Amino acid sequence: MTELAGCFPPFALMLTTPRLVLRPISDDDIPAAVQAALSGIHEPGHNPFSNPWSEAPAHELGLKMAQWYWRCRANMSPQDWTLLLGIWHDGGFIGCQDIAAKDFATLKTVTTGSWLRRSAQGRGLGKEMRAAVALYAFDWLGAEVAESEAVAWNHQSLGVSHSLGYELNGVTRVSWGGKPQNVQKVRLTNETFNRPDWQLTVGGHEATAKYLKIQRKPDIGKN
Numbered sequence: 001m002t003e004l005a006g007c008f009p010p011f012a013l014m015l016t017t018p019r020l021v022l023r024p025i026s027d028d029d030i031p032a033a034v035q036a037a038l039s040g041i042h043e044p045g046h047n048p049f050s051n052p053w054s055e056a057p058a059h060e061l062g063l064k065m066a067q068w069y070w071r072c073r074a075n076m077s078p079q080d081w082t083l084l085l086g087i088w089h090d091g092g093f094i095g096c097q098d099i100a101a102k103d104f105a106t107l108k109t110v111t112t113g114s115w116l117r118r119s120a121q122g123r124g125l126g127k128e129m130r131a132a133v134a135l136y137a138f139d140w141l142g143a144e145v146a147e148s149e150a151v152a153w154n155h156q157s158l159g160v161s162h163s164l165g166y167e168l169n170g171v172t173r174v175s176w177g178g179k180p181q182n183v184q185k186v187r188l189t190n191e192t193f194n195r196p197d198w199q200l201t202v203g204g205h206e207a208t209a210k211y212l213k214i215q216r217k218p219d220i221g222k223n
Helices: 027-038 058-074 125-141 155-164 205-212
Strands: 014-016 020-024 080-089 092-102 109-116 145-151 167-176 179-189 201-203
Touching: 014 125, 020 125, 027 058, 027 080, 027 092, 058 080, 080 125, 092 125, 109 125, 125 145, 125 155, 125 205, 145 155, 155 179
Parallel strands: 109 145
Antiparallel strands: 014 020, 014 201, 020 080, 080 092, 092 109, 145 179, 167 179
């Protein structure tokens, strides 16, 4: 029988850190992702997301999340892609870390976003999973820049960015969750990256890179 990764190669990807496993969310994983989101991500009325998806009614959230995962897969191409990586800690699903790019062959730039269930916050796991995708982007995909953003009051996200070496990259005022907000943009390069003291283990990269038409020999000897 043909394995799922044979139909959609990114399903073979797996990133492993000392405490976490990151891999693309499959349909079988969606119920666990929905349950993690329903358990709570942020304080009510204090939404850190530009699209306040986490505040959807409980009976609608599962459908909205599933549609988002399916849409990202269906629209993925070498010119415009998003890898939605589930996060597992001690065998349990705790959140999602995405890494995306447009015109990567030319720009060599990725963007990232993430969420963690509240019970997993405050333990350094958010920093570990962001470091994992930064390592993958720079050392395996050949990215030159990693960008992110956070609403100005989201000190947790901006603290993670600062600790990893992201530099401030301007403030923009946008409609964030239907309200005007100042959003801080941040930018990381290989030169400013505060690399962790652990090595990232990667599986399934060749199939994923071939699918995304990324031709680069991984640079995995850095400290």
